[in-house]
Each structure stands twice: as structure tokens, then as C-alpha cells.
Amino acid sequence: MALTLDACILLLKEHHLLKSVALNDPATLNMTAIAYDSRKVTEETLFFCKGNFRPVFLTNAKAQGAVTYVAEQPIPEGNGMNALIVTNVQKAMAILSAAFYDYPQDDLFIIAYTGTKGKTTAAYFTQAILQEATTQKTALFSTIDRVLGPKPEQRFKSDLTTPESLDLFHDMREAVENGMTHLVMEVSSQAYKKNRVYGLTYDVGFFLNISPDHVGPNEHPDFADYLHCKLQLLVNSRLCVINAQTQNFADVYAAAQATTNPTDIYLFAETAYQATEAVEIDFRFENLEMSLADSRFKVTAVSNQANALGVAGDYQLRLIGDFNESNATAAIIGSALAGADLKQAQQGIRQLQIPGRMETLAVPNHGQVYVDYAHNYASMKALLSFLQKEYHNSKLIVVVGSPGDKGVSRRAGFAQVLNEYANQAILTTDDPGYEDPAAIAAEIRAGIDETKVQTTVELDRAAAIEQAIETSHPGEIVVLAAKGADAYQKVRGVDTPYATDMVIAKQVADRLKK
Numbered sequence: 312m313a314l315t316l317d318a319c320i321l322l323l324k325e326h327h328l329l330k331s332v333a334l335n336d337p338a339t340l341n342m343t344a345i346a347y348d349s350r351k352v353t354e355e356t357l358f359f360c361k362g363n364f365r366p367v368f369l370t371n372a373k374a375q376g377a378v379t380y381v382a383e384q385p386i387p388e389g390n391g392m393n394a395l396i397v398t399n400v401q402k403a404m405a406i407l408s409a410a411f412y413d414y415p416q417d418d419l420f421i422i423a424y425t426g427t428k429g430k431t432t433a434a435y436f437t438q439a440i441l442q443e444a445t446t447q448k449t450a451l452f453s454t455i456d457r458v459l460g461p462k463p464e465q466r467f468k469s470d471l472t473t474p475e476s477l478d479l480f481h482d483m484r485e486a487v488e489n490g491m492t493h494l495v496m497e498v499s500s501q502a503y504k505k506n507r508v509y510g511l512t513y514d515v516g517f518f519l520n521i522s523p524d525h526v527g528p529n530e531h532p533d534f535a536d537y538l539h540c541k542l543q544l545l546v547n548s549r550l551c552v553i554n555a556q557t558q559n560f561a562d563v564y565a566a567a568q569a570t571t572n573p574t575d576i577y578l579f580a581e582t583a584y585q586a587t588e589a590v591e592i593d594f595r596f597e598n599l600e601m602s603l604a605d606s607r608f609k610v611t612a613v614s615n616q617a618n619a620l621g622v623a624g625d626y627q628l629r630l631i632g633d634f635n636e637s638n639a640t641a642a643i644i645g646s647a648l649a650g651a652d653l654k655q656a657q658q659g660i661r662q663l664q665i666p667g668r669m670e671t672l673a674v675p676n677h678g679q680v681y682v683d684y685a686h687n688y689a690s691m692k693a694l695l696s697f698l699q700k701e702y703h704n705s706k707l708i709v710v711v712g713s714p715g716d717k718g719v720s721r722r723a724g725f726a727q728v729l730n731e732y733a734n735q736a737i738l739t740t741d742d743p744g745y746e747d748p749a750a751i752a753a754e755i756r757a758g759i760d761e762t763k764v765q766t767t768v769e770l771d772r773a774a775a776i777e778q779a780i781e782t783s784h785p786g787e788i789v790v791l792a793a794k795g796a797d798a799y800q801k802v803r804g805v806d807t808p809y810a811t812d813m814v815i816a817k818q819v820a821d822r823l824k825k
Contacts, residue, residue, distance in 0.1 A: 516548025667795025
């Protein structure tokens with residue numbers, strides 16, 4: 312991989328990003344590496360000065376062999392280096408990273424998901440189906456995992472829902488070189504807010520739903536900005552698929568129509584849903600049978616373009632919850648648009664179990680435990696309302712915390728949903744970052760009606776889980792929410808190892824058996 316300075320200048324000019332060029336080292340006009348982390352710099356590196364940048368990072372990068380830097384203003388520590396001064400360094404990094412890795416997106420069929428809830432589940436369902444259809448040649452970029460190839464060493468834990476652009480294009484190139492032909496990825500609102508996917512076009516773009524989330528000092532200033540960023544995925548997709556039951560449907564549909572032919576837009580909804588807008592729903596889905604172990608549902612093709620895809624039929628899921636039937640329907644449509652048939656779709660999703668999603672554990676003489684990543688009002692409401700219905704209003708004990716430094720609006724949302732469904736809440740720690748976990752818990756507690764919900768605070772998450780399980784009785788439900796299968800706690804910039812909610816729950820269950 313290599314990139315010349317002339318190519319960088321041309322690309323930045325094409326995207327109206329270049330302000331000025333300082334050619335200080337004419338002997339090094341060819342870059343054979345790129346980086347935004349000074350610790351990863353090697354000889355002849357193109358270095359991006361982005362984010363919480365400090366001049367010492369450029370000093371270190373220069374010492375390690377960086378020859379050109381990209382920044383939004385000249386930096387004295389870069390004297391003697393070539394300098395590309397741009398209007399937006401994040402956009403510049405996306406454009407130049409794609410070029411450096413020789414546009415790997417052109418070698419992949421890319422299906423992208425956005426939505427307040429369901430992105431990860433839908434992405435896993437889609438990958439499972441396409442693994443059947445492509446003989447194990449489908450990569451996955453999700454909140455949980457990045458899968459770049461068929462070998463165990465080509466699977467990594469994710470640190471961001473959508474990676475930084477440089478990492479994104481690097482991983483795409485790795486996937487292509489590992490023989491992957493398809494990619495399923497989640498796209499967060501922050502990916503557009505911070506231009507991590509600037510210039511990227513998807514073959515199929517999904518809009519699952521929208522509800523208030525990620526509003527706070529370090530994220531979106533308000534819901535309008537959050538929605539605007541979410542809509543960019545549709546604007547940058549060749550084919551669009553929309554859950555017609557989403558809030559703000561008119562805005563969502565209009566965004567898709569802005570750049571996509573109406574015949575390339577697919578809508579889906581439950582069979583019982585009556586659309587208020589004058590639109591035709593292409594696919595309908597309905598539950599046929601559900602237990603606490605699995606569910607069967609039916610997908611019906613309504614329009615001619617839906618019929619042409621050939622994936623109408625009956626399906627079975629191991630991942631229970633009526634909300635997961637919606638995610639599975641999205642995956643079936645997306646996979647069909649990528650070439651999968653009915654049999655491949657049915658087989659692909661039948662046995663899938665997603666880490667941290669509706670994992671369950673029966674504890675003798677105590678309650679039934681559920682671990683789920685539900686981490687905002689919308690996803691928590693879907694989870695708790697389903698469990699309340701299926702367990703006929705059994706007592707619901709919820710262990711939950713909220714992350715620090717982001718998602719501030721979630722805290723009020725947690726209080727609201729606990730008031731609506733929970734009988735008991737144990738507030739605890741969940742990736743507090745640089746905030747005081749006690750203050751976060753107090754913020755949630757302030758919105759809880761304690762005449763309805765018995766509420767305590769236990770900041771040691773393992774101790775909170777133990778307390779919830781030990782005090783539960785047969786027939787009651789213990790929900791360990793928001794952390795899923797995360798194996799660490801983010802505390803003051805450090806990923807502190809954490810056993811995961813289910814591992815701790817099993818340890819408690821084993822102690823109780825003894």
C-alpha cells in the first residue's frame with residue numbers, strides 16, 4: 312500500500328477539503344504507511360492530527376518516521392515535514408484512508424444498519440444467512456465483534472460500533488484479502504457525526520427505528536441532530552430498506568427518496584400494522600408461535616418487487632422476543648437483496664445465538680435470569696414489556712447502570728422504563744469512564760418512583776448481580792441489562808477486565824447450588 316503526495320493533494324481538492332500545502336521535504340513524496348496514533352507510526356508515514364490532539368503526538372510521530380502530516384492548522388512541531396492543511400481532518404482521513412487501502416469497498420457487497428435499537432441483532436442475523444449463501448465469505452463489523460475472515464485469529468472484539476475511518480478501510484482491505492465477498496456492518500450516528508464513514512456508499516442501507524438516545528455534551532446536542540446523522544445512511548445507500556413502524560417515518564422515507572429511486576426502497580412492518588402514510592408495505596411479518604425457548608414467525612411478500620426476492624415463508628428463531636422477529640425480517644430482506652434464497656435464510660437464522668442478547672439461566676429455587684444488551688429506553692422497554700407479557704406479570708428485578716461521558720439522556724430513560732415495568736431495581740456501574748458512578752446512579756434514581764419500584768444502589772456490579780439473584784424467588788425474573796457480553800468496564804480511560812454478566816450469574820448460581 313502506498314500513496315503519493317500528489318494523489319493526496321488531488322483527492323483533497325476534489326472534495327474541497329484542502330486549504331494549503333507546505334512542501335518541506337521533497338525527498339519523501341511517497342507514503343507507505345498511514346496512522347493517527349503516534350505509537351503506530353513507521354517510516355514514511357502519513358500522519359493525521361485528529362481528535363484530542365496534543366503537539367507532542369506530532370513530535371513523537373516525526374521521531375518515528377512520519378514524513379507528512381494532515382491537520383486543520385499548521386503545527387510548529389511539524390517543521391521539516393510536508394504539511395497538508397485541511398478544513399476537516401476527519402473527512403480528509405476518510406478520503407485518504409480509502410485511497411491508501413485501494414478502495415476495498417469496491418470489492419465487497421456492503422449491507423449497513425442504523426437504528427436506536429436492533430442494529431447488532433439484525434447484523435448478526437444477516438451475516439448468519441449470508442454465511443450460508445456465500446460459503447463463509449461474509450465479514451461482520453458490529454458492536455460486539457469484527458469478523459475479517461473464516462479463521463479464529465481473524466475475529467476481534469470491537470472497541471467502537473463503527474471504527475475510525477482509517478481502521479475501517481484497513482479492516483475492509485484485510486477482509487478482501489482473506490477472501491471475503493460481503494460485509495455486514497453497523498453504522499452509528501456518531502460515525503456520521505465524526506465523519507468516520509465520509510464518502511462511503513453502501514449497497515443496501517437499513518433504517519430500523521429511531522427514538523431519543525445519544526443526546527449529551529459529548530454526543531448529539533439534540534434529537535434533531537441525532538436523527539439527521541442517522542438519515543445519512545439512507546442518503547448514501549443504493550438500495551434502502553425501512554421499518555415502516557419507525558418514529559419519524561415521514562422524515563426517514565423522504566431521506567431515502569432524496570437519492571434513491573422509489574423502486575429501490577423496500578418497506579416492512581408487522582401484519583397488523585396500519586400505515587398512516589400513503590405507502591405500500593413490501594413485506595409483512597407475524598408471529599405464529601412463541602415459547603420461552605424459541606419463536607416461529609411468517610414473512611409475507613406483498614408487493615411485486617418483494618415477491619421477486621423469493622424469501623416469503625415460515626422462519627424459526629432461537630432468540631426469543633417479538634422485537635427480534637422484526638430484526639430477523641430485516642435480515643431476511645437484506646440477505647435476499649444480496650442474493651440469498653429462502654432455504655439459506657431459514658437455515659442461517661435458525662440456530663443463531665448472539666452473545667449478550669437474550670441469554671438466559673435458570674437458577675434452582677431462585678428466579679430466571681436474563682442477560683441482554685438493552686441499553687436505552689427503547690430497547691429496555693421492548694425487553695421488559697416482552698418478559699412481563701410472557702411471564703404473566705411476574706416480579707421483575709432489574710440490575711442496570713448507565714455509561715459515563717456519553718448517552719446522558721439514557722439515564723432519564725432508564726428511570727422512566729423502570730417506573731413502567733420493574734418491581735425492583737438495583738442501580739450499579741456500567742462503563743463510568745471519567746464520571747463518578749455514584750453520581751450516575753443518583754441521576755437515574757432521581758427519576759424513579761420509589762413508591763412503585765423498590766430501589767437500591769450497589770456500585771460493585773458483581774455484588775449487585777449476586778444480590779439480585781440471591782434475593783429472587785421461583786417464578787421471578789432477574790434482568791441484567793445494558794452490558795451484554797462486554798468483558799471489561801471502561802474506568803477513567805482504562806478497559807478494566809470484567810467477567811461478563813452471564814459468567815458472574817453462573818458463578819452465583821453454582822454457589823447457591825452448593
